[in-house]
């Protein structure tokens with residue numbers, strides 16, 4: 001059987017095309033060194049696709065994602081992000097959003113941060129049912145037993161490869177049924193896996209992330225809480241420009257930076273490509289190319305040690321210059 005190697009690249013908007021070129025440079029280096037037979041096809045989605053094709057997620061892109069690709073590598077998208085990434089996650093059945101927050105340079109305030117947020121990715125208020133009755137708008141929060149169980153399994157697996165501890169984050173003191181079901185089912189699954197866990201209300205978890213992030217190993221939470229907490233965790237770990245994510249399920253997967261289109265710096269060649277390159281590392285590992293993935297991650301760490309970074313983290317390199325340094329280390333071995 002063919003190994004996983006078909007990558008659908010969606011560059012996106014704003015700094016998306018720049019960080020995507022950076023990712024491609026690193027992928028070329030990986031191919032040069034490991035000869036994995038990776039194939040990359042480009043597709044267009046987002047604001048520019050909406051302008052050019054009349055839809056932020058054109059049908060041909062959906063077809064490629066569903067029928068051609070093994071994995072989708074997506075840059076940040078602008079105003080239409082919600083109309084691109086939410087349907088893509090649903091279409092691919094990517095029910096777990098894995099968001100590591102790991103510092104590459106220890107921070108003066110928080111030291112070395114190393115935690116993973118595992119965010120439920122298809123339910124909650126992202127289920128997509130909103131309606132208006134008279135003067136009142138309603139948004140449905142959906143929380144199923146199966147949805148909680150499957151994402152809890154992912155969190156349990158991560159924990160068993162890490163420090164072995166999951167914190168289930170919810171707000172079951174108010175949302176007794178929806179969050180109550182999530183915490184109960186997730187707890188059952190983790191107990192069944194023999195994984196140690198505790199629980200925290202989401203407001204307290206936000207406070208604790210700011211006060212003492214090393215208190216956490218794996219944070220397992222619902223979709224919207226995970227959206228908010230993962231920005232906070234990324235910032236605490238060194239900046240949102242460094243944070244990658246993997247949207248995984250039982251079939252295909254989608255890899256993307258946590259950050260957005262960053263219009264203020266778009267086109268200037270200074271965007272930090274780290275999140276996108278670390279998304280490539282996660283993608284390679286998921287594809288079964290663990291060694292290549294680890295090499296990319298190590299090359300990024302080494303770039304930070306040597307100060308080969310962009311201005312947002314105190315360096316003076318441009319996007320492609322930093323990517324070329326990382327690619328060079330991948331090629332020559334780190």
Ligand code: IPM
Nearest residue numbers: 081082083085086227230258
């Ligand atoms: C993210 C983004 C998306 C989300 C938006 C663009 C729909 O903020 O990936 O965190 O809310 O999931």
Ligand code: MN
Nearest residue numbers: 227228231258
């Ligand atoms: Mn977000």
